[in-house]
Amino acid sequence: MTNDDIMTVEEVAKYLKLKPQTVYKWAQEGQIPGTKLGKEWRFRRRILDEWIDTSIALSEGGFDLMYQQSLLAVRRGALAEKDIDKLLEGLDEG
Amino acid sequence: MRANLSGREPLRVVLAPDVIGKGFFNADCREVLESWRDGAIVPVVTRDLLLRYVKLLRGLRIPDAQIRTWILWLTAEGKSLHLPDTTTPGRSCEEVLLEAANAGGAAPIVSVKPKPANGENQVDWITAGVLLKSLQQ
Numbered sequence: 001m002t003n004d005d006i007m008t009v010e011e012v013a014k015y016l017k018l019k020p021q022t023v024y025k026w027a028q029e030g031q032i033p034g035t036k037l038g039k040e041w042r043f044r045r046r047i048l049d050e051w052i053d054t055s056i057a058l059s060e061g062g063f064d065l066m067y068q069q070s071l072l073a074v075r076r077g078a079l080a081e082k083d084i085d086k087l088l089e090g091l092d093e094g
Numbered sequence: 095m096r097a098n099l100s101g102r103e104p105l106r107v108v109l110a111p112d113v114i115g116k117g118f119f120n121a122d123c124r125e126v127l128e129s130w131r132d133g134a135i136v137p138v139v140t141r142d143l144l145l146r147y148v149k150l151l152r153g154l155r156i157p158d159a160q161i162r163t164w165i166l167w168l169t170a171e172g173k174s175l176h177l178p179d180t181t182t183p184g185r186s187c188e189e190v191l192l193e194a195a196n197a198g199g200a201a202p203i204v205s206v207k208p209k210p211a212n213g214e215n216q217v218d219w220i221t222a223g224v225l226l227k228s229l230q231q
Contacts, residue, residue, distance in 0.1 A: 054166060054170075057163045057166050057167075058166060058167065058170055058173060060131055060132070062163065063130075063131040063167065064131070065163075066160055066163040066164060066167070067117075067127065067131075069156075069157070069159075069160050070118070070151070070154070070156045070160050070164070071118050073154065073155055073156045073157055073160065074118045074154050074155070074156070076155075077154070077155040079154060079155070081116070081119045084112075084115040084116060084118075084119070084154070087115060087150055087153040087154065088111060088112050088115055088150070088187075090149075090153070091111055091146045091149060091150060091187045092186050092187045092188075
């Protein structure tokens with residue numbers, strides 16, 4: 001299956017390890033990105049992957065990961081608080 | 095806007111870039127960021143402010159993958175009040191913060207720096223510590 005494959009409700013349910021009824025309900029409520037072709041819902045795998053990645057990034061765990069990895073980068077860069085002050089002064093230039 | 099776990103509406107604020115920058119060194123600033131994560135506050139983010147946040151994060155040598163996640167948080171509905179249309183080049187950081195505060199309905203500005211002495215505006219300018227106390231009440 002490629003990233004551009006079109007998926008049915010049943011295929012999405014299997015992929016996301018959910019019940020088909022849940023996928024159908026979420027699709028009806030607009031909670032999961034898909035489109036209705038006639039009476040049938042269809043989904044694109046690439047868009048589902050992006051949707052999952054975004055959902056994870058916007059979770060509390062995603063925030064913590066973002067903060068921790070940013071903190072690591074700051075430490076790796078050996079930036080001190082006075083370096084931050086210089087950076088902040090530079091922001092006035094837009 | 096969605097209420098957080100405490101049942102209160104998130105407090106709309108403008109985060110000065112120094113709160114994010116110092117969030118890697120200062121406990122109060124880090125706690126402000128955590129209150130954002132937990133939905134207790136929702137930052138007002140204009141385009142000019144977003145550009146400054148990104149410039150700061152790049153200056154901190156944070157990898158692009160993490161910067162993309164910061165941008166997601168700074169622009170996603172429910173995580174921030176993103177006002178992408180407001181932009182005027184060549185202004186100071188203080189002017190950008192005031193604009194965001196006014197655009198966000200007089201949202202207080204949270205900053206490490208004290209309120210500028212020449213500030214004749216009606217916008218509240220508070221420290222991270224003051225914000226945290228008000229969230230505990």
